[in-house]
Amino acid sequence: MQIYQKLFKKPWPYLMGGALLAILNIILFASTGEPWKITSGFLYWGAAILEFFGMDPGKWYYFSVYNNGLDSGETFLNNYYSVINLAVIMGALIAALLASEFKWKKIKNKRQLFFGLLGGILMGYGTRLSFGCNIGSYFSAIPSFSLHGWVFGIFMFIGAWIGSKVLFRYLL
Amino acid sequence: MTSGRIEELKKRRQREFKRKKNQIKYAVFCIIVAIIIYAFFLIHNVNYSILWLIGLLLGFVLQRSRFCFTASFRDPIMVGSTSLFKAVVVAFMISTVGFAIVQYNFIQGVQNISLNDIPGQIHPVGIHTALGAILFGIGMVVSGGCASGTLMRIGEGFLLQIVVLIGFIVGVLMGARHFEFWDKFIISQASTVYIPNYTGLPMATIIQVVVLILLYLLADWYDKKNSMMSM
Numbered sequence: 358m359q360i361y362q363k364l365f366k367k368p369w370p371y372l373m374g375g376a377l378l379a380i381l382n383i384i385l386f387a388s389t390g391e392p393w394k395i396t397s398g399f400l401y402w403g404a405a406i407l408e409f410f411g412m413d414p415g416k417w418y419y420f421s422v423y424n425n426g427l428d429s430g431e432t433f434l435n436n437y438y439s440v441i442n443l444a445v446i447m448g449a450l451i452a453a454l455l456a457s458e459f460k461w462k463k464i465k466n467k468r469q470l471f472f473g474l475l476g477g478i479l480m481g482y483g484t485r486l487s488f489g490c491n492i493g494s495y496f497s498a499i500p501s502f503s504l505h506g507w508v509f510g511i512f513m514f515i516g517a518w519i520g521s522k523v524l525f526r527y528l529l
Numbered sequence: 530m531t532s533g534r535i536e537e538l539k540k541r542r543q544r545e546f547k548r549k550k551n552q553i554k555y556a557v558f559c560i561i562v563a564i565i566i567y568a569f570f571l572i573h574n575v576n577y578s579i580l581w582l583i584g585l586l587l588g589f590v591l592q593r594s595r596f597c598f599t600a601s602f603r604d605p606i607m608v609g610s611t612s613l614f615k616a617v618v619v620a621f622m623i624s625t626v627g628f629a630i631v632q633y634n635f636i637q638g639v640q641n642i643s644l645n646d647i648p649g650q651i652h653p654v655g656i657h658t659a660l661g662a663i664l665f666g667i668g669m670v671v672s673g674g675c676a677s678g679t680l681m682r683i684g685e686g687f688l689l690q691i692v693v694l695i696g697f698i699v700g701v702l703m704g705a706r707h708f709e710f711w712d713k714f715i716i717s718q719a720s721t722v723y724i725p726n727y728t729g730l731p732m733a734t735i736i737q738v739v740v741l742i743l744l745y746l747l748a749d750w751y752d753k754k755n756s757m758m759s760m
Contacts, residue, residue, distance in 0.1 A: 370594065483663070502733050
């Protein structure tokens with residue numbers, strides 16, 4: 358029972374978390390040839406929604422360059438990203454339940470709703486310019502020895518600084 | 530406060546405690562579902578089974594260690610603490626060595642290799658990278674979660690992060706729609722810089738690990754300086 362407490366109830370140290378995430382990313386990279394990525398999956402989900410409403414996003418210029426199309430046999434819903442993103446949600450859900458920490462947490466007010474939506478849009482738009490998010494263009498890009506990972510990290514820090522100023526002014 | 534009221538409060542607390550304990554049943558249910566999905570992928574698509582398993586573990590570790598990339602950048606600015614940032618730097622040291630081995634093994638087996646063939650996240654670097662990263666940095670701080678944090682918090686039951694995900698989807702659709710403009714305007718003129726092209730893979734690994742160690746020491750110094758000032 359004590360082991361259970363330690364493993365599933367108490368938070369793990371950050372260093373251990375970081376080390377494990379790094380090791381999992383290496384295993385993923387070594388076994389599938391692709392490191393951890395997230396946000397292109399959100400684009401594919403969005404494209405699937407547009408397709409549902411009769412549009413044809415597959416014809417967009419974006420999907421014709423820089424290997425941004427899907428691999429053969431994959432669709433906007435059935436692909437690498439859908440599997441791994443849903444798995445991350447499921448893994449976090451299991452961890453929260455094992456710690457009896459799961460709880461539906463409501464949105465506090467309209468301001469939080471507005472900033473949540475705005476922040477999401479900014480992040481989403483940003484990832485298309487920089488070829489990835491804090492995972493694809495940072496956590497997996499720096500160890501891939503691509504200079505864009507370092508540049509992304511530095512400017513994400515500057516963005517976080519600007520965001521903190523905004524947060525101080527309007528949210529807190 | 531009457532004793533009856535106190536008793537009632539005690540009972541309610543007990544009920545809450547019980548309800549909390551009950552979540553393990555749901556956890557077992559979710560684990561069984563996860564295993565069934567894993568078995569399904571194992572039969573139909575082995576690659577997906579790896580993604581599913583690693584994804585589950587990534588989500589699990591993120592939640593257990595409260596690992597938040599947003600906080601790793603925000604905390605040094607807002608409260609002067611770098612403990613999360615240091616954990617990210619250590620993660621980079623480990624993954625740098627691991628990724629180097631994977632890339633080295635790949636390159637050994639292939640002749641006349643081009644940049645596009647090297648496995649990993651290797652993309653053009655330029656003004657667009659900086660612009661996108663600034664937008665991303667602002668967005669993650671005001672919304673309270675990056676890409677991995679958003680997924681993790683949805684798993685924990687945060688309704689706000691579902692809104693962030695909707696925003697995310699709207700944002701990536703807009704970005705992809707406008708991609709032709711950005712590509713012709715900036716990205717097509719940018720070049721892809723794979724550092725080992727200039728130094729060789731072993732040297733690049735050593736340099737990067739040394740830089741990360743220096744970054745760790747800097748963060749450690751900054752953390753100590755701030756905690757001393759607050760004393």
